[in-house]
Amino acid sequence: MPRYGVFGFTIESTIEFPELEQAGTGDQVDWRICAVQGECPGFAAASLGIDSVYGDVHVRTYASETMLRMAFDDTGVFDVHRARREIVWYPGPFPTEAAVRADVLGRVMALAAHADGYLTLHASAVSIAGRAVAVVGPKHAGKSTLALALVRNGARLITDDTLVVRLQPGAVWAAPGIQRIRVWEDTARALGLCVSGNGEGKPAATLAPNERETAPLPLAACYLLAPSGEPNGDDPHGAAIHRERLSPVHAALACVRFSKLGTLGGGVVGAAVLDRAAALTRAVPVFVAAVRPDLTRLDEVAERVMAWHGPVGVMGPGALA
Numbered sequence: 001m002p003r004y005g006v007f008g009f010t011i012e013s014t015i016e017f018p019e020l021e022q023a024g025t026g027d028q029v030d031w032r033i034c035a036v037q038g039e040c041p042g043f044a045a046a047s048l049g050i051d052s053v054y055g056d057v058h059v060r061t062y063a064s065e066t067m068l069r070m071a072f073d074d075t076g077v078f079d080v081h082r083a084r085r086e087i088v089w090y091p092g093p094f095p096t097e098a099a100v101r102a103d104v105l106g107r108v109m110a111l112a113a114h115a116d117g118y119l120t121l122h123a124s125a126v127s128i129a130g131r132a133v134a135v136v137g138p139k140h141a142g143k144s145t146l147a148l149a150l151v152r153n154g155a156r157l158i159t160d161d162t163l164v165v166r167l168q169p170g171a172v173w174a175a176p177g178i179q180r181i182r183v184w185e186d187t188a189r190a191l192g193l194c195v196s197g198n199g200e201g202k203p204a205a206t207l208a209p210n211e212r213e214t215a216p217l218p219l220a221a222c223y224l225l226a227p228s229g230e231p232n233g234d235d236p237h238g239a240a241i242h243r244e245r246l247s248p249v250h251a252a253l254a255c256v257r258f259s260k261l262g263t264l265g266g267g268v269v270g271a272a273v274l275d276r277a278a279a280l281t282r283a284v285p286v287f288v289a290a291v292r293p294d295l296t297r298l299d300e301v302a303e304r305v306m307a308w309h310g311p312v313g314v315m316g317p318g319a320l321a
Contacts, residue, residue, distance in 0.1 A: 008175030
């Protein structure tokens with residue numbers, strides 16, 4: 001079976017992931033993913049939560065003493081066996097290849113990372129001056145757009161859309177994840193980029209090898225994208241981006257809200273997510289960032305963030321303009 005490196009894990013999988021770099025045959029396997037044909041077995045479990053995937057398609061999570069389960073209406077059921085280091089997939093009624101890959105690299109690996117004690121955020125991340133900077137927020141908030149603008153201004157992409165955060169004594173680490181970034185064509189044109197796609201959804205921007213970060217890095221800051229995105233009112237000459245630091249309590253609640261498990265993480269899983277979010281925000285500053293919704297000023301936004309986190313950037317407390 002092919003092996004891949006993603007989120008700091010080496011996975012061995014019967015499912016192929018062309019968007020991932022293949023790992024060396026000598027690398028230790030952290031998780032094995034295998035498909036099993038036939039009916040999914042029942043088990044005694046507590047329901048954790050439910051979330052919408054798209055339209056009327058939902059995903060549900062369950063937990064027993066030995067296993068975590070994630071069940072999608074379309075692609076099927078994924079059982080996470082931590083002791084066995086195995087993710088078992090029972091295909092559902094409509095398991096298209098693209099949907100299966102998206103489910104595995106999104107919520108399923110987030111559940112596996114949770115089983116290993118990590119926190120997974122709905123975030124993109126880049127490296128600036130040897131440290132990671134995360135852009136957190138819901139769908140359509142502009143995470144990929146800001147990450148790509150930063151890459152075009154000298155940063156390196158760590159991951160797009162899904163960020164696994166590893167909490168260790170004295171440091172918080174961001175692991176490289178999915179390094180294919182998708183943006184709408186108008187954003188790509190504003191940044192002078194070529195994109196490729198099949199006409200369905202966002203096309204993928206082409207990144208050079210030196211625009212991708214391959215090593216885990218300490219996390220320097222998280223930016224929570226504000227939904228309004230209109231700093232300084234209607235003044236067209238106002239700052240393109242403004243940031244204000246959140247208190248650790250409010251920052252932790254925001255990280256829980258935008259964890260990749262989201263409403264799927266109830267019960268004991270939810271309590272663990274809150275504990276890990278609190279540990280993250282005690283160690284790493286979290287800012288609310290209001291970004292002016294003007295594609296012509298993307299480079300200005302990126303330059304400002306690069307200045308905050310470059311070699312001479314200073315991470316100050318409180319509100320900053």
